[in-house]
Amino acid sequence: MPVLVMKFGGTSVANLDRIRRAAKRVGVEVAKGYDVIVIVSAMSGKTNELVGWVDEISPLYDAREYDAVVSSGENVTAGLMALTLQEMDIPARSWQGWQVPVMTTDTHAAARIEDIPPANIMAKFGEGMRVAVVAGFQGIGQDGRITTLGRGGSDTTAVAFAAAFDAERCDIYTDVDGVYTTDPRITAKARKLDKIAFEEMLELASLGAKVLQTRSVELAMRYKVKLRVLSSFEEQSDEAGTLVCDEEEIMESNVVSGVAYSRDEAKMTLLSVADRPGIASTIFGCLSEAGVNVDMIVQNISEEGRTDMTFSLPIDQVKRAEAALTEIKGKALNYAELITDPGVSKVSVVGIGMRSQSGVAAKMFKVLSDEGINIKVITTSEIKISVLIDRKYMELAVQALHDAFELEKAA
Ligand code: ADP
Numbered sequence: 001m002p003v004l005v006m007k008f009g010g011t012s013v014a015n016l017d018r019i020r021r022a023a024k025r026v027g028v029e030v031a032k033g034y035d036v037i038v039i040v041s042a043m044s045g046k047t048n049e050l051v052g053w054v055d056e057i058s059p060l061y062d063a064r065e066y067d068a069v070v071s072s073g074e075n076v077t078a079g080l081m082a083l084t085l086q087e088m089d090i091p092a093r094s095w096q097g098w099q100v101p102v103m104t105t106d107t108h109a110a111a112r113i114e115d116i117p118p119a120n121i122m123a124k125f126g127e128g129m130r131v132a133v134v135a136g137f138q139g140i141g142q143d144g145r146i147t148t149l150g151r152g153g154s155d156t157t158a159v160a161f162a163a164a165f166d167a168e169r170c171d172i173y174t175d176v177d178g179v180y181t182t183d184p185r186i187t188a189k190a191r192k193l194d195k196i197a198f199e200e201m202l203e204l205a206s207l208g209a210k211v212l213q214t215r216s217v218e219l220a221m222r223y224k225v226k227l228r229v230l231s232s233f234e235e236q237s238d239e240a241g242t243l244v245c246d247e248e249e250i251m252e253s254n255v256v257s258g259v260a261y262s263r264d265e266a267k268m269t270l271l272s273v274a275d276r277p278g279i280a281s282t283i284f285g286c287l288s289e290a291g292v293n294v295d296m297i298v299q300n301i302s303e304e305g306r307t308d309m310t311f312s313l314p315i316d317q318v319k320r321a322e323a324a325l326t327e328i329k330g331k332a333l334n335y336a337e338l339i340t341d342p343g344v345s346k347v348s349v350v351g352i353g354m355r356s357q358s359g360v361a362a363k364m365f366k367v368l369s370d371e372g373i374n375i376k377v378i379t380t381s382e383i384k385i386s387v388l389i390d391r392k393y394m395e396l397a398v399q400a401l402h403d404a405f406e407l408e409k410a411a
């Protein structure tokens, strides 16, 4: 029988009523003749609570134990979903990541899926099981311990299963009815897109649009998974939601197709480091070893052989970065001072149309300047421009850019 993957995010399984509603959706697909793999997230708020407990006990936690704790939310929803389906007389069984097994790297808290052998679940489908409910976000590392895939990782579990089982489609059920031109919570003018190109979705996701985890889009692109985002709160047709697809399948699109933001960023500056070969390598090598994901980087013009190095990072990695850079101060690296600005956000405009049209950056900077918003760091790629600004202007910047690029109107 054809296989369908259906993923339900945290708000879609937030309580027993919602689990029942999601199970009904699954029942509709089972009735159509699909064998279904359901990927569940933890109930909304649960993972945050678990992460909070870990942080409180151990700010520079051992990532293996972090994974042991934060993976647990998904175990609960997987079992509850299987029970709900059984109550509906649908043969269902829950699976934790290690049982499948979802084999991952050992990079705890940010593991990558390496392989999902389908044999165990396929054997159960062969015996009459109609739904395999799999705990998202988790797997088993080569070290034999439970791993997690990074926040939002259930999306990646879902796409990886769709690829491994050659599923007809991977449906991501969430609390919005598709991918929008920007987060609909920031502006009511955000417009739902019927289709979005993989590459644009990849940029939007990696720049903060949390509707899909970046890695899930990468996998869908690589393995040609038919990926759809839709609401778990509305009755759905087969055309509902947003299809993430190849560029060629999209007839018309705006130069800028979306605005993304990442609210909780921090900026760190190392004052007065030597301006000589090897310094950047020392700084960023040390941060990488500490598990810090550096994003934007700027190096000032040097004066008398000394320079300042500024970079941005997610705010929850500041403690780690400070500890690592303090550790090497006066040893591998000399610097005068480390300054942290925890109050910044990143706002980005994305569009494949930028490849062929110039002037987008100039327009973006003009819009921000008209709003009196100071730009602290800029980075660009072929299809995106990102700026770091004070967090208090983040919403304003997103709204102003959405207006200026007329994203409420279709091309
Ligand atoms: P889930 O718990 O289902 O995984 P998430 O909270 O991870 O859901 O992702 C859905 C949320 O992503 C939406 O509620 C919305 O606020 C946010 N979001 C950010 N950018 C976008 C966008 N461009 N389109 C749709 N939703 C977006």
Ligand code: ASP
Pocket: 009, 010, 041, 042, 047, 048, 073, 136, 137, 150, 151, 152, 153, 154, 155
């Ligand atoms: N529960 C995990 C998180 O909140 C994974 C997910 O929901 O995708 O990040």
Ligand code: MG
Pocket: 009, 152, 155, 210, 211, 212, 213
């Ligand atoms: Mg999510």
